[in-house]
């Protein structure tokens with residue numbers, strides 16, 4: 586980049602700012618000559634807190650305002666949680682790099698001081714993906730929606746409304762709240778959202794971003810690409826719990842997927858191994874296979 590100043594667009598929650606600071610630190614370390622600054626803004630998803638995300642109309646709720654800042658050149662890059670990014674990003678605002686992945690698992694958090702789940706209260710979570718999988722893990726418990734940023738949710742939990750919350754380990758760990766985690770769900774028990782734990786750096790198509798060289802993590806890029814291709818192929822719409830999680834084992838990419846059938850609310854999980862250099866293709870193939878096997882299951 587020819588300019589000597591980089592403005593980083595960020596949501597204003599503590600977690601979003603911290604994540605932007607991680608990218609800022611990389612830039613400061615690699616390019617001490619660059620002046621960097623974080624520009625925070627409220628997104629639609631941060632403003633509307635009294636409805637569930639699928640009711641407000643899902644896609645892109647946390648990115649629109651950041652996109653606009655990039656287009657109007659009020660910012661030079663945006664830092665997002667990859668899992669909050671729509672599967673299709675505008676071609677003029679490409680994803681430039683993915684961070685190394687933080688713990689991708691979902692976890693259970695209990696109210697402060699509690700040592701067990703109080704089954705007379707509901708579990709709190711905000712996505713259909715988690716709700717569906719929770720029904721199998723805790724069949725005798727009610728699941729109730731909860732909104733707001735991490736701090737808000739934890740406050741509601743500690744005030745006693747919920748027996749426990751299901752959250753991403755990544756956000757809690759980044760915020761130094763790892764000590765609040767009382768159970769880690771394996772990725773088999775609770776398949777994470779596509780991109781969970783990965784940060785995405787987005788920029789303008791025509792710009793030179795050589796300052797980001799060395800930031801992108803190869804494994805995260807491969808896994809994130811496969812996961813997003815899977816979800817994009819199945820395009821379940823904004824309230825879809827369709828999820829995928831990839832792992833690199835040497836020269837093999839292992840991709841797990843969750844396929845959901847809206848008509849009857851049932852789902853299946855499956856996995857497929859393939860070539861990491863063909864991550865996108867693997868995502869699409871797994872999506873097709875799971876869709877087919879669900880359809881066959883229906884006719885038999």
Ligand SMILES: NCc1[nH]cc(CCC(=O)O)c1CC(=O)O
Pocket residue numbers: 666667668669735751752753754755756780781782783
């Ligand atoms: N949808 C909210 C959201 N977006 C990103 C994270 C943090 C985890 C990550 O970086 O993937 C969270 C919190 C959560 O799901 O508990």
